[in-house]
Amino acid sequence: MSGIVPTCMSRGAARAWMLVRWVVPVIALTLVALALPARAAPAIDYDPGRSDELRECDQHQYRGRIDPARRCYSQLLEIAEPMVQAESAWALGDLRRANELFRAITQRDERAVRPRVRWARLFLQTHQYAEAAALLREAQALDPDDPLAKLGLARLFTERFEGEARPLIESALEQDGELIEAHLLLARMALEENRQSRAEESLARAARIASRRQWPALEIHTLRAALERARDRRPDRWVERVLAENPHYGAVYEQLAHFEIMQRRYREADTLLRQAVEVQPDLWSAHAELGLNLLRLGQVEEARTHLVRAYSGDPYRPTIVNTLRLLDRMEQFEVASRVVTIGSERVEIRTRLHGSEAAVLGPYILDLAREGVVAFSQRYGFVPREPITIELYPDHDDFAVRVAALPGIGLLGVTFGYVLAMDSPAARSRGEFHWGSTLWHELAHVFTLEATDHHVPRWLSEGISVFEEWRTGPTPGVVVPPEAIAALHDGRLLPVSDLDAGFIRPSYPNQVQVSYVQAGLVCLFIEQRWGVERLVALLRQFARAGKQPTSAAAIEATFEISPQAFDQQFESFVRQRFAGLLAGLDTWQRQYDTALKAVREQRWADAVEPARRATQLYPEHTGPDSPALLLARALDGLNRRQEAIEAMEAYRAAGGWDPDALRQLADWLEQAGRGAQRTALLQAINYADPFDARQHLQLGELLLTEQRARESLREFEALLILNPHDPAPAHFGAARALRALGESEPSRRRLLEALASAPHYKPAQALLLQLIQERTGNE
């Protein structure tokens, strides 16, 4: 940092200066004069239409002979035809000139396909995906069968983890089976999905073509190294072959790191990325990835150094710019910690929360996290070896930037190992998500990831997290949304050995969400069929040193049945569990619609039976407009309050947590003389909707009545931090809680604060006079 920010600047001034710097140049219109080194061009360009004269220069470049490469491309820039000039400018890193040349060529020939495809590739390199896509679509409009346009689009989709890539690649290969890049893309996708045989086949094809044409095999060797790693074998011989061919080919380590990150093995990725920038110091993408990865490991300052370095060489990459901006905003976050003792071990839990909400959320987070750490340590027989850091972001965009590098991620939270990040409840509409359950889910990931040194497959880690939400979380209950029921009904659930694909490359809308639920149901099935100990045993299959089993092998070893038999038994389990609903989906929909319409029209009597039937058929439906809520509302409308309470309690037991509904239940309980249950209910609502001032006040008063002064004080403190319109009751409550705790002077001051803001506040006046009387009496 000191090399970038003048040391005489104050920290604030330096920050302001840096804030101004994080801008993304736009290549199409305002490309700045930029001379990237020759290596900024695509690592290996397998474009079959590339001219011989360019290939001659490429040979120098691919072998790391930088100066000869530059001389060669520079000569072409002066004498060759425009397309070769554009490619040469690009290879030399003069992106602006390349851009102008491509533009001029396409303007001269409005029907030219190839220049558009190549121009699009230039945009792809600068991460301007919209422009790249537009040019490729233009090219396809001119020639729908152009295989290179298809390949370009496939590359774009692959970089953005979109599902349409494979058919495009296959179609391109049907037209031209010699497209090495297509085979490499298929290999890469197979590796990401852990389909090793498929990857090997694609690499073998690519190698044959490269050998026949005498093209460099750097990328092929690189992916072979990754395949070796995937098979838990040492990749050294392939890495050595790559470096022998080009000692500055850092991409070999960068690619290996990519696959480690895909498997959430961030420490291994860290080592590889450091090797990448060591052999190729100007590999900006590796600096960027190293910076992002260091953030996952919680090493913020070193992360910033690499990101700044990456920005200096590649100011186009949005992830770099956005993350640097986020790091600037991180100064507004506060860090707190608590130590949990488990047996003889001590586990530190740290929170990193925005200053505006740290005091409100922090105590609840630390309490819940402590509870989770104790429960998961016992269940999974693993005690965290490092501090667990919990980050909550009140701005969803900040959270998205924090996790942007991870594919297929859920939108609410992500765990990088000992660091977990998630949306704060302020990032979303009230009642949109249950932040306590999300924290519980992410915390379970800490254990499944760290207990297995990050070898646990994605589906099992997600499945256990969902299972723990359902079983032990702050709002227990098996919640299965309609899209999962539809997938089950339509036979779209995946075999367990392929379940990871549902997370990484979804093939239909909502498949990621369906896969979460399926993974949770698999864990539920294991628990009910064999007991939870066997679920832990399955996890431990991935905790062993050395060669890691596939999901199929782990299933077979744990349950002593084939994966196919496991799938069949699981299918029977879910079909049996949802038999009534699957057999009567139409009936359910009819009953539900009838109940909903009747409730909306306040025809309570007409709503009760259809709502009851809909609830019986599908109690797992606890989302908005749950039939259980319709039932409770209708019963209350008919003055059948006790039944309404029972319906609402059943809703809650099934996992329902709508804050407004539960507040209604709390009121009903109080009116029914069951105030003690109201306290627990209001406490639970804090984990869904913690920013409701009235709730903190009610809860503070209830806890005070129950002589739980410490907890009561927390509620009044939280209320004050919310800056309520009327702070006097919060001060007054805090004064009484402190008085109950024997803290007389803080209590007095809070009481005076209450009266300073509300001088006529009679209960506070009475307490003040009582204090004076007590003091006078004692003197």
Place this chain on the structure above:
Amino acid sequence: MLVSWLSTGALAATHTVIIAGLGGEPEYEQRFAAQAQALADAAAKSHGPSQVVLLSAAEARRDAVRGEFEALAQRLSEDDTVVIVLIGHGTFDGEEYRFNLPGPDLTASELGQLFDRLPAREQLIVNATSASGAALEPWIAAAPGQGPPRQDSASGSGMATRDARPGMPRESGADDSASHAQPSGADELEPTWRARRIVIAATKSGGERTATRFAQYWVQAVTTPEADVDKNEIVTAAEAFEYTNRQVAASFKSDNVLATEHGRVAGEGAASQFIIARLGTSGGSGDSVADPQLRALLQQRGAIEHDLDLLKERRAALDEAAYYDALESVLVRLALLQRRIDASSPSSDVDGGGG
């Protein structure tokens, strides 16, 4: 709880006009009508149905509105207070605000003329409609020769509160001069009279055109003790505005959407003097109490409150312990005095209060 709408004058009557305009859709029609009815009920409870005019939905046609204001102008005296609440949709075309009614709308200019003809010295106009910010200046701006327009506040912060407290010894100033002003005719409004008008708008400008949430929270502010922050059992227009504005902002934040309305109030410090709801009698003005002994106690209370405000202003200059000691001293005096006031108040007048 006894909720009453009273003006500061002992003999003055408070007249309330509530107009719920065109909803356009059944949902809005119902909502506007319900809000208007809630406000009308609260006003009628205090002053009797004869002091309340409610025009809602189909009744709220342009001619009917004009007729009601003209009739009201005949009934009012200068000592009266009038509260006008407009609920519904408003529009602004860049030049003129329009309050949407069944049939032809009423423009800001036309409404302003109707308001100007009311001889009541105390006027509170609450325009809870969309685009209402466009009508704020026209209704508050001084007529030619009346001096500069008054300041307005978008948040309620900066409103004077010290002089607002009932029971404070009155000082000569704008209020006194206002009390001597006389209307010279129905079509003319004396400058000092206009100085007593408070205008509250749901939006900061005519550009905020989305249906507003303001009325919903205004109803809460004047029908519950929620807005009574100082717990003196009185809700002033300033307190009601502050409460409403906060609730509106909180509701947008809760929905995680950008706020499409930002309320404004204009009327100098008058909003913090304008009593819009009384929740009991202990906060009554000394001037308005017939019992001389009670009146004296209330005036003493005003003096202590003044001391309290002065102390709070000096807080930064004091040592923390010294500040709390001084605060305790003032507050104990106030609490002891309040006991005497409560003992002196007729039992039938004492309400549970807002605490």
